[in-house]
Amino acid sequence: QADPFGFIGLTYDDVMLLPGHTDVIPSEADTSTRLTKRISMATPLLSSAMDTVTESRMAVAMARHGGIGIIHRNLSIEDQATNVDKVKRSESGMITNPVTTTSDATVEEVDLLCGQFRVSGLPVVEGDGKLVGIITNRDMRFVSPFERSTTLVRDVMTRMPLITAPVGIDPDSAVAIFAEHKIEKLPLVDADGRLRGLITVKDFDKSEKYPNATKDDEGRLRVGAAIGFFGDAWDRAMTLVDAGVDVIVVDTANGDSAGVLDIIHRLKHEPRASHVDVIGGNVATRSGAQALIDAGADAIKVGVGPGSICTTRVVAGVGVPQVTAVYEASLAARAADVPLIADGGLQYSGDIAKALVAGAESVMLGSLLAGTAESPGDLVFVNGKQFKNYRGMGSLGALQTRGKKTSYSRDRYFQADVPSDEQLIAEGIEGQVPYRGPLSAVAYQLVGGLRQSMFYVGARTIPELKERGRFVRITAAGLKESHPHDIQMVVEAPNYRR
Numbered sequence: 001q002a003d004p005f006g007f008i009g010l011t012y013d014d015v016m017l018l019p020g021h022t023d024v025i026p027s028e029a030d031t032s033t034r035l036t037k038r039i040s041m042a043t044p045l046l047s048s049a050m051d052t053v054t055e056s057r058m059a060v061a062m063a064r065h066g067g068i069g070i071i072h073r074n075l076s077i078e079d080q081a082t083n084v085d086k087v088k089r090s091e092s093g094m095i096t097n098p099v100t101t102t103s104d105a106t107v108e109e110v111d112l113l114c115g116q117f118r119v120s121g122l123p124v125v126e127g128d129g130k131l132v133g134i135i136t137n138r139d140m141r142f143v144s145p146f147e148r149s150t151t152l153v154r155d156v157m158t159r160m161p162l163i164t165a166p167v168g169i170d171p172d173s174a175v176a177i178f179a180e181h182k183i184e185k186l187p188l189v190d191a192d193g194r195l196r197g198l199i200t201v202k203d204f205d206k207s208e209k210y211p212n213a214t215k216d217d218e219g220r221l222r223v224g225a226a227i228g229f230f231g232d233a234w235d236r237a238m239t240l241v242d243a244g245v246d247v248i249v250v251d252t253a254n255g256d257s258a259g260v261l262d263i264i265h266r267l268k269h270e271p272r273a274s275h276v277d278v279i280g281g282n283v284a285t286r287s288g289a290q291a292l293i294d295a296g297a298d299a300i301k302v303g304v305g306p307g308s309i310c311t312t313r314v315v316a317g318v319g320v321p322q323v324t325a326v327y328e329a330s331l332a333a334r335a336a337d338v339p340l341i342a343d344g345g346l347q348y349s350g351d352i353a354k355a356l357v358a359g360a361e362s363v364m365l366g367s368l369l370a371g372t373a374e375s376p377g378d379l380v381f382v383n384g385k386q387f388k389n390y391r392g393m394g395s396l397g398a399l400q401t402r403g404k405k406t407s408y409s410r411d412r413y414f415q416a417d418v419p420s421d422e423q424l425i426a427e428g429i430e431g432q433v434p435y436r437g438p439l440s441a442v443a444y445q446l447v448g449g450l451r452q453s454m455f456y457v458g459a460r461t462i463p464e465l466k467e468r469g470r471f472v473r474i475t476a477a478g479l480k481e482s483h484p485h486d487i488q489m490v491v492e493a494p495n496y497r498r
């Protein structure tokens with residue numbers, strides 16, 4: 001071996017982007033990018049598949065803001081699929097498979113379904129799917145709490161003939177019907193009167209409010225979900241496909257391994273999943289990226305050890321500083337035209353542009369999003385300050401079974417065979433991050449920071465940023481100079497914390 005130490009590894013704090021001649025102002029910058037070979041997004045942000053970061057609420061918020069959320073997999077298959085389903089139903093031009101009820105259900109049962117799916121009413125159908133009426137808040141308002149378990153849907157629902165429309169109605173005509181009849185839900189029926197879909201006025205409001213939302217061809221928000229490669233991983237994948245998932249992320253700590261490559265290959269050859277893109281990871285080298293490309297991955301996730309909660313680099317002594325890892329992986333990915341996702345280690349908005357210039361098309365964020373209102377878990381108060389729990393999926397807490405038959409995240413660290421909790425080797429820690437309020441504000445600052453980067457570099461688009469961006473390596477003194485120094489901060493900045 002000529003040089004046992006190879007090349008030097010650099011990370012975000014080791015580099016800066018050079019300013020260049022610009023004729024772009026930040027508000028003109030176009031931040032759209034590719035998530036996978038087939039899917040694009042208006043902002044290059046993903047939320048991590050972690051049990052303190054992404055469930056349906058975060059995924060909805062991420063997609064509305066032009067990114068995408070990846071539902072974590074430390075859940076039963078059913079619970080994870082339910083999370084996917086909630087996102088797919090949350091906002092859509094047309095709901096293809098609306099939640100329905102029957103005329104002999106009780107108002108109490110309707111209440112339950114409405115709560116579970118966050119909707120305000122349900123179409124009423126017969127056994128063969130024929131639409132017989134609709135029941136909404138308006139119909140149920142005057143049923144007293146004591147009578148809700150005995151009052152039947154047929155007693156209060158609004159019966160046919162209802163205002164309906166044929167499948168395939170265009171959005172403008174639907175809006176005209178809402179306005180003319182002052183209704184909020186428009187069932188779509190076929191020639192035989194069977195319910196085929198539903199359009200709600202609420203979804204049009206949201207479309208106007210979130211013009212950058214990441215949506216599928218039917219106007220539903222896009223969502224991803226993580227799987228492993230061990231045990232019932234295949235069943236999990238197929239259940240997620242049935243629930244309407246857009247991307248499956250084969251989510252492990254070492255993607256260049258037989259089990260991971262094999263399941264990616266199988267998924268890419270499975271006719272049932274032909275419309276679903278597959279992301280593989282994680283890797284941190286050129287050869288690792290090449291292995292995932294050869295297995296058929298539609299995008300590659302890069303990062304071994306950069307995560308804020310990750311201890312892989314100290315427990316195993318393995319990893320590659322993230323900017324170098326992304327650059328190395330890009331040497332394989334660029335030639336194959338497969339997008340890269342830089343996963344973990346981003347601390348500030350400026351790191352996004354650095355990741356993109358290093359070779360990524362998008363970034364995945366854990367700690368920067370774990371403190372938002374939309375992450376799972378409650379607020380924690382410490383000395384009067386607000387925090388939210390955030391833990392690594394390789395932390396003891398996430399790996400332990402605690403009465404469950406299995407921890408679904410164990411195979412992420414290739415420890416599915418470990419017989420007891422005491423024998424686990426953790427590769428992550430558990431902690432807390434400051435509460436940051438709603439995702440909208442945090443995402444706004446992150447994307448705003450990226451727009452500033454694009455302005456400084458003189459790039460109108462992400463591809464231009466990648467082409468024009470040049471790094472300068474900095475020293476510890478340079479890093480010190482970069483942060484506020486020689487001053488005591490007295491006012492909190494919305495996008496800066498030490």
Ligand code: RVP
Pocket residue numbers: 048049050282303306307308309310311312343344345346364365366367368391392393394395427428429
């Ligand atoms: P960060 O954004 O720096 O908090 O990093 C988040 C990333 O860290 C995740 O997307 C995942 O790739 C990785 N991770 C999650 N759990 C662990 C661990 O326990 N080591 N690492």
